[in-house]
Amino acid sequence: MSTKAVRLLRTLGPERPQEDLAWLDEAIGDARVVAIGENAHSNRESYQLCHRLTRYLVEQHGFGAYAMESGFVEGWPADDWVSGGQGRPGHVLANGMTSLMGPWTELRAPLEWMRQHNPDAAMPPDRGSYGIDLSGSNISPLPGLDVMPKAPAMTSIDRLGANTVRVTWKPAADHPDQVLLMERKPFYSSEIGLWHPYTFRHDVQVGATSMDRKLERDSDIPPAARTHAYWIRVVKDGFVSDLRAEKPLTIEP
Template sequence: MFTAYVTDNFHPLSTEEPVFPLDDLTGVRVVAIGESAHWVPEYTQLRHRLLRSLASRGGPVVFALESGFSEGRLVSEWLAGGPGDVRAVADEGLTYRMGRCAEMRAQLTWARSAGVAYAGLDLPGSAATPLPTLRRLPAEFPFVDELITRTEKFASEHALHTYAAYAALDEADRDALTARWASLSAWADVQVPGLDPVVRHEVRLGVLFDQMLRGHATRSALAAAARDRALAETVFWLLDYHPDATIVLGAANGHLQRTPISVPGLRVSPAGHHLAARLGSAYLAVAVTAVAGRTPTRRPSPSAPGGVEIAVADLEPPRPDAIEAALPHRLGRLDLRGARGLPDAPTAIRVQDTYLEGPVADAYDVVVGVPSTTVSEWLET
């Protein structure tokens, strides 16, 4: 059944053809275009094509990336005409090393000329440290100096080190941190009615960062849930801050799916689940994946600075139950909404060189298949 569905509904894409006809996006406020791995040039170029087609219709467009919100203010200011070189802005303003990719720098250069705005979606410091947010907050705010002092005792630029050091704190110290974040949030909400909404959202992300840390310390689903809630809340914030704009999200496929993620011992709502619940059909979830090629991946490595190294792997032929096995070996898109309920619909999608389990047609509205992928140049050097 599903094979016949793909034959009838797969739409090949030429090199320059828009990912979607603009009529297909009527009524859509948020287009989430994912990727099976970060630092893949072909995926960045697809997002760039989508942004170009949306910008061509003349309405405001905001590009929001799975990258730190606080750091992203530098990118936003640069796109609005601020000073600086794109390489330096990308390196400092995009977390998770997203700015090292030449294709991302090219996209930012184009966005500056096209009037496309930018926002980071994510917790600060590559989800390793809240200090970039704390150091942006006005010095006269209460509790900020204490929060910085307490945070400097455990925060590292490497996430695993931060989580281990936080878990080693006395319970009273962890509770004190949570109490100070709660007090700062309450103060910002109650005492400062005219507070800059950007600053107010940074405070909220700080609270969610603290909740993520508590989840890691207790090995609970709260760790992943808090981060994905942060991604979703940033989108809700953007919809209010840019009420007339179309928001294009760039993030890993798993963050964008419309359904909960279930793995042994864990069930969590990704950002896309929150977005779909509130926005309905105004949210379009697009998975992007590769049939073949190479992919960045992560491997445990005691000798790596953060205990994890980034490696490059060749993709093996897709599993028979994976969406990649059903896709033709050519660039194109497949609308999955008509495949929901088919008994033989795929039950896995690539994540780097492994798979995320679950009904793919329920999780995404559309999948874009790339015949073969490469990896960013900086990973090859």
């Protein structure tokens, strides 16, 4: 390695003066993402240096996101705690980081510093801690499944007339961002000249627990395609409810 690429630092202490880091200003320029590598995992010095560099990037360049090679889903408790949420640091470390990083004492310091300074108006208001890796230490998808929103169950399909039904379901819990009524019914494709089952989705108004739908009763619909099916699907924080748990209610026109 060329000596021009080596920079001597006076200290690794995050709380020490930052004059020896001034060379970073030219290296960073107007970049909004800075990657900090390490030559080995699980060593004290690497995490002290990372903490010191993080402080400099936040205080001198206004960076707001501290992203780690840890589970995306598991990182939410850590971000909540950094933002002023309840909980003990030890619990946050044990549950908010993957790959056995939780027991490492040196990882507590940057989170505590971010939590302490988040209310400071002079600091970036959106500072937080995030995981950017697969959940479950890349071994199990279960942590991701745990945050899936729960879709409400269907309750009934009631006939309002020869061609119309009212589909009813239980109220949606936990205030999802989007509620969808899924409808699978016969659809005529002019391209192939056939009726076949097709799934439609309909946006549901907030708080609604029913919707009226029209039945397809064309005499040309083959018996195998005549069944109408309805179920609810919800979306919250970018996650879709578990498709495996969907239990449609069906009706024959």
